[in-house]
Amino acid sequence: MYFAIIGDIVESKKILNRNEAQEKLNHILKDINIEYERNIAAKFIITLGDEFQGLLSNPIHLFDIIDKIKFKMYPIKIRFGVGIGNIDTNINKEMALGADGPAYHYARKMIEEIKILNKTNSKSQYNTDIGVSSIYKTDIVSLINNNLCLCYFIEEKWTDKQRELIEKIMFSNKTQREIANELNLVQSSVQRRLKSSGYYNYIYVKQCLNRVLMEVWGEYKYAD
Numbered sequence: 001m002y003f004a005i006i007g008d009i010v011e012s013k014k015i016l017n018r019n020e021a022q023e024k025l026n027h028i029l030k031d032i033n034i035e036y037e038r039n040i041a042a043k044f045i046i047t048l049g050d051e052f053q054g055l056l057s058n059p060i061h062l063f064d065i066i067d068k069i070k071f072k073m074y075p076i077k078i079r080f081g082v083g084i085g086n087i088d089t090n091i092n093k094e095m096a097l098g099a100d101g102p103a104y105h106y107a108r109k110m111i112e113e114i115k116i117l118n119k120t121n122s123k124s125q126y127n128t129d130i131g132v133s134s135i136y137k138t139d140i141v142s143l144i145n146n147n148l149c150l151c152y153f154i155e156e157k158w159t160d161k162q163r164e165l166i167e168k169i170m171f172s173n174k175t176q177r178e179i180a181n182e183l184n185l186v187q188s189s190v191q192r193r194l195k196s197s198g199y200y201n202y203i204y205v206k207q208c209l210n211r212v213l214m215e216v217w218g219e220y221k222y223a224d
Contacts, residue, residue, distance in 0.1 A: 009076060130152070
């Protein structure tokens with residue numbers, strides 16, 4: 001069982017300095033490949049000017065990886081398709097290219113569905129930037145996607161200052177008190193700002209989704 005992630009930069013042609021954005025993305029993906037090496041079956045790599053992909057052998061850090069890419073690339077927005085399934089060809093550990101199978105097909109399917117869903121003329125009443133697809137445990141997959149929509153709703157309401165604070169909390173490995181000192185605030189002020197942003201709800205849902213992925217797919221193999 002593998003977990004394919006395909007990322008697609010939203011409205012990439014409107015980015016003023018596309019070369020700079022691509023270099024930044026390339027640097028982030030290299031860091032991801034190092035930090036999560038134990039869980040990566042094929043390293044993340046830019047496949048097109050506005051797309052990248054990677055393959056995980058274990059889902060424990062799937063949403064951690066996606067969040068890190070999203071935060072580090074902000075304000076550039078990215079849509080993510082995640083496919084859960086087998087890989088039918090040989091896998092090159094050094095790059096997520098050449099391999100093929102259901103996992104990639106499902107990830108591509110979700111990228112296309114999100115593109116349609118988020119069009120301004122879409123009749124849908126909800127939006128998202130991450131979609132998961134698989135033929136296995138489709139009821140659980142649906143539940144995961146519904147929760148991801150709620151996370152997207154919370155995130156879209158963050159101000160730049162809230163996002164900056166949340167990024168520090170999530171990725172700096174510093175305590176709230178240490179971050180409060182950096183921002184000339186008291187720790188209780190940081191906590192109030194996080195609470196008002198919906199951060200605690202956001203991170204709780206993501207942690208629950210990671211646990212679900214591990215409980216359902218982290219230890220078991222499903223045959224086609």
